[in-house]
Amino acid sequence: MSLSMATPDTDIDLWLNQQTDKSLLRFLTCGSVDDGKSTLIGRLLYDSQLILDDQLASLKKESRNRTTGDEGIDFSLLVDGLSAEREQGITIDVAYRFFSTDKRKFIVADTPGHEQYTRNMATGASNADLALVLIDARKGVLTQTRRHSFILSLIGVKHVVLVVNKIDLVDYDQAVFDRIVAEYRAFAEPLGFKTLAAVPVSALRGDNMLAQSPRTPWYEGPALVPYLEGIEVSDDRSAQRFRFPVQWVNRPNLDFRGFSGTVAGGSVSVGDDVLVASSRKPAVVKRIVTMTGDLDRAVAGQAVTLVLDREVDISRGDVLSAPGETPEYSNQFQARVVWMSDEPAFPGRSYLLKVGSQVIPATITDLKFKTNVNTLEQTAATKIDLNEVATVTIATDKPIVFDPYTANAATGGFILVDRLTNATLGAGTIEFGLRRAQNLTYQSFDVNRDVRAAQKGQEPRIVWFTGLSGSGKSSIANLIEKRLTAEGKHAYILDGDNVRHGLNKDLGFTEAARIENIRRVAEVAKLMADAGLIVLVSFISPFENERRLAREIAGDVDFVEVYVDTPIEVCEARDPKGLYKRARAGEIKNFTGIDSPFEVPKNAEIVLSGADNEPVELAEQLYDWLTH
Amino acid sequence: MLKGLVEQGFEARGGLKRRPSGHIQMTSNSPSMRAVEVSGLTSNRLTHLQALEAESIEILREVAASFERSVMMYSIGKDSSVLLHLARKAFYPSKIPFPLLHIDTTWKFAEMIAFRDRMAEEYGFDLITHTNPDGLRDNINPFDHGSSRYTDIMKTAALRQALTAGAYDAAIGGARRDEEKSRAKERIFSHRNASHAWDPKNQRPELWRVFNTRLNPGESMRVFPLSNWTELDIWTYIYSEGIPIVPLYFAKKRPIVERFGTLIMVDDDRMPLNRDEVPHEELVRFRTLGCYPLTGAMRSSAASLPEIIMEMQASRTSEREGRLIDSDSVGSMEKKKQEGYF
Numbered sequence A: 001m002s003l004s005m006a007t008p009d010t011d012i013d014l015w016l017n018q019q020t021d022k023s024l025l026r027f028l029t030c031g032s033v034d035d036g037k038s039t040l041i042g043r044l045l046y047d048s049q050l051i052l053d054d055q056l057a058s059l060k061k062e063s064r065n066r067t068t069g070d071e072g073i074d075f076s077l078l079v080d081g082l083s084a085e086r087e088q089g090i091t092i093d094v095a096y097r098f099f100s101t102d103k104r105k106f107i108v109a110d111t112p113g114h115e116q117y118t119r120n121m122a123t124g125a126s127n128a129d130l131a132l133v134l135i136d137a138r139k140g141v142l143t144q145t146r147r148h149s150f151i152l153s154l155i156g157v158k159h160v161v162l163v164v165n166k167i168d169l170v171d172y173d174q175a176v177f178d179r180i181v182a183e184y185r186a187f188a189e190p191l192g193f194k195t196l197a198a199v200p201v202s203a204l205r206g207d208n209m210l211a212q213s214p215r216t217p218w219y220e221g222p223a224l225v226p227y228l229e230g231i232e233v234s235d236d237r238s239a240q241r242f243r244f245p246v247q248w249v250n251r252p253n254l255d256f257r258g259f260s261g262t263v264a265g266g267s268v269s270v271g272d273d274v275l276v277a278s279s280r281k282p283a284v285v286k287r288i289v290t291m292t293g294d295l296d297r298a299v300a301g302q303a304v305t306l307v308l309d310r311e312v313d314i315s316r317g318d319v320l321s322a323p324g325e326t327p328e329y330s331n332q333f334q335a336r337v338v339w340m341s342d343e344p345a346f347p348g349r350s351y352l353l354k355v356g357s358q359v360i361p362a363t364i365t366d367l368k369f370k371t372n373v374n375t376l377e378q379t380a381a382t383k384i385d386l387n388e389v390a391t392v393t394i395a396t397d398k399p400i401v402f403d404p405y406t407a408n409a410a411t412g413g414f415i416l417v418d419r420l421t422n423a424t425l426g427a428g429t430i431e432f433g434l435r436r437a438q439n440l441t442y443q444s445f446d447v448n449r450d451v452r453a454a455q456k457g458q459e460p461r462i463v464w465f466t467g468l469s470g471s472g473k474s475s476i477a478n479l480i481e482k483r484l485t486a487e488g489k490h491a492y493i494l495d496g497d498n499v500r501h502g503l504n505k506d507l508g509f510t511e512a513a514r515i516e517n518i519r520r521v522a523e524v525a526k527l528m529a530d531a532g533l534i535v536l537v538s539f540i541s542p543f544e545n546e547r548r549l550a551r552e553i554a555g556d557v558d559f560v561e562v563y564v565d566t567p568i569e570v571c572e573a574r575d576p577k578g579l580y581k582r583a584r585a586g587e588i589k590n591f592t593g594i595d596s597p598f599e600v601p602k603n604a605e606i607v608l609s610g611a612d613n614e615p616v617e618l619a620e621q622l623y624d625w626l627t628h
Numbered sequence B: 001m002l003k004g005l006v007e008q009g010f011e012a013r014g015g016l017k018r019r020p021s022g023h024i025q026m027t028s029n030s031p032s033m034r035a036v037e038v039s040g041l042t043s044n045r046l047t048h049l050q051a052l053e054a055e056s057i058e059i060l061r062e063v064a065a066s067f068e069r070s071v072m073m074y075s076i077g078k079d080s081s082v083l084l085h086l087a088r089k090a091f092y093p094s095k096i097p098f099p100l101l102h103i104d105t106t107w108k109f110a111e112m113i114a115f116r117d118r119m120a121e122e123y124g125f126d127l128i129t130h131t132n133p134d135g136l137r138d139n140i141n142p143f144d145h146g147s148s149r150y151t152d153i154m155k156t157a158a159l160r161q162a163l164t165a166g167a168y169d170a171a172i173g174g175a176r177r178d179e180e181k182s183r184a185k186e187r188i189f190s191h192r193n194a195s196h197a198w199d200p201k202n203q204r205p206e207l208w209r210v211f212n213t214r215l216n217p218g219e220s221m222r223v224f225p226l227s228n229w230t231e232l233d234i235w236t237y238i239y240s241e242g243i244p245i246v247p248l249y250f251a252k253k254r255p256i257v258e259r260f261g262t263l264i265m266v267d268d269d270r271m272p273l274n275r276d277e278v279p280h281e282e283l284v285r286f287r288t289l290g291c292y293p294l295t296g297a298m299r300s301s302a303a304s305l306p307e308i309i310m311e312m313q314a315s316r317t318s319e320r321e322g323r324l325i326d327s328d329s330v331g332s333m334e335k336k337k338q339e340g341y342f
């Protein structure tokens, strides 16, 4: 029956039914660099006739001077969509592609093999049911093959197909295939995959992709695509325990208060008893609201809005569950973490942890061991480097609701975010909660400046203001302190006058006393910076060697010298404390600018021109400079 | 040899398949005749469309919950229509908690603008429109200034202006990964620096549905709830949910001139015609919608959604072929996105 002409509605309904009845398989390709992952996906798209005429034309043009199959096409160009990827001939980030056969729909994530981009492989794996682990038949099992396989097991991808690719380049030799499969099986044994199939393939030439190839008569299994069409991967998430992380409180008016979210496990029906996991407050589900009408029941994966029978205090981040089947509620758990940042993870550092819709400061309290991806051996470690996998305990600032990842991926998978840059640094899967009784072991790390700074989410530093009396140092320092505090930072001002009244009460104005004055202030500033603070020191400090002394004392603390350059006439005209007047009258001796010199700073990081700018503008300039 | 393999593959298995002739073959052994319903649930497993719908709703709610000032791009096309429908569903019974933003280049089809205003009135959402005032002043248009300069000024720069003026920290768009190669690479929550630029080589990892929505001052997020939808998903969803779309998607006799093989609809009298050019009536429809001088029509008699879906299945060209701006060069979309284009 041909449907290209005007079609009665029943025909399309029939056809749509067939479409919607198709199951969906989400899979990824992974493995070492250049093993042919992108070529394989490109070939699949091509063979499923998803490449349309206009795309094909430009593709053929672009394939010149590249490795191509009989069709004259470099299939990897179909997936490597970034210009940098096409230039370098490697995959950098995941490509998501879609295709379907008459049996199934597929979403495939083609991930990079390059070690540097392992995080993007993990991204692709996190939503997949199945993985194609590619191997170049000439090269066999490589470190990156093992690393990817290990990450698959960590993320819980249960089904693996070992694709021994480029079989054309080893003369379709069964011995090569058998040897690689045996080696991989031995390695993967402890990783606990539910299914592990192996198929010899030439992605470039199409062998064993859609149908068994006559060039590998020794291979009796199914070709790749028929295998993917047939494999059963669904685990019924509606059979899990009921979990409903509240994403958004729905409050259009005073008469309606609903909790919007996606059922993350199990199912819920009108009339069910539920419990707020953190407060243990009970309620009964009164309505399950959707725009197209209320439902009697909602299952895992559905996005709905629940209305409860009573007023309970619930906000974003809370989790509803069934009584007697509550998730864990604790501030400590053990987890496996894969690190994705060039900056290593250290125990004691503070990160932001996001699990479900909860976001909370968290610290790695203990690094139990790292896992060597080649041997799966566990080794002791003091930090987690880029692309490494470690088992850790994590403490959160307040208790959070979670499940072991194996019980529910939606409530057991988390990311760690940098508190300064907001970059995603790592991802983890929770193994189990730790009770309060198993107290935090803080011995495993030293509390040092980094740790304290990370806890405050800031970079400690000393900002040293120098300039004449009345030049505006204190006003600017005050404005900066306010701004920083408003942004949740921790800053403190050391001001000449204040310090002279307390700590340095005993010091006069002789040369020696001045130096001692500076020394003490610099030492105090250093201690405060060590405590993780941003210290704003506002001191006339007229002599170059005094300022040098302060800088030396600061040592490895970031030291910013700020010269507030306001001409003496302006300062004297302002004379906020009447000091210039008294100095002119001879009541104050050795007054900077009058009868004692001010050495213009040669090493200031920044000079603020106080002659023609208000303190507010200067503070603005300085703030911009500091936050760059 | 290889040809033989292919024939044993998809071709030999029957069922739905495409042939260059443009015919669709169907296996018709299913007794079921009911229309697809997205909301109703017959088993514990969600259908493909139900799962897509739920995922998009979750993403939209995450935006509303995580950002101070979010906005939804409204381009009036089919993807925008689906996005609007999903946003209404996501927040029901509340109103959509963010405004919709339309970048008006002043060259959209008149029917699009009428449809936009009708939707705003019917659904009561907040509609913001923005036109680049500099472009307007200089009378920038696709005829005198070329498509790429025109797009830069009236679309990309206009968008940047509107986003900066609104100080939005999140902008929701209807782009899909199946549209184009560089889009296939983009995250659902896609980070932008202070000048709205995308850094494709340094995207944040995005695991599960745990989205990192955190930003530093000045940075923003582009969010794509339809990332995992295909063009076919969009049409089948529109059909099964009864979502209103601009009538230009349906075949009708329209005034057409043909330029370099592209059918351009003469939507108003601002279009300069060559001396020998006379618009003639032709039965056409549009597969995507944009500015009328830059949007190619296709000859078609598909006047209903089922016909459109069937025609699309048989098509041998991609949806973007009708967009004159996208075919400039390989990698042009990526470049535009780096400059802040959606």
Ligand SMILES: Nc1nc2c(ncn2[C@@H]2O[C@H](COP(=O)(O)OP(=O)(O)OP(=O)(O)O)[C@@H](O)[C@H]2O)c(=O)[nH]1
Binding pocket: A031, A032, A033, A034, A035, A036, A037, A038, A039, A040, A067, A068, A076, A089, A090, A091, A092, A111, A112, A113, A114, A165, A166, A167, A168, A169, A201, A202, A203, A204, A205
């Ligand atoms: N002879 C032969 N060459 C192949 C085959 N598969 C891939 N290649 C070639 O291997 C090279 C690398 O292929 P890609 O598909 O880019 O490899 P990849 O695994 O995607 O690489 P990354 O994503 O960068 O890790 C290309 O030159 C391909 O043409 C095959 O089956 N046979």
Ligand SMILES: [Mg+2]
Binding pocket: A036, A037, A038, A039, A076, A090, A091, A110, A111, A112, A113
């Ligand atoms: Mg690749």
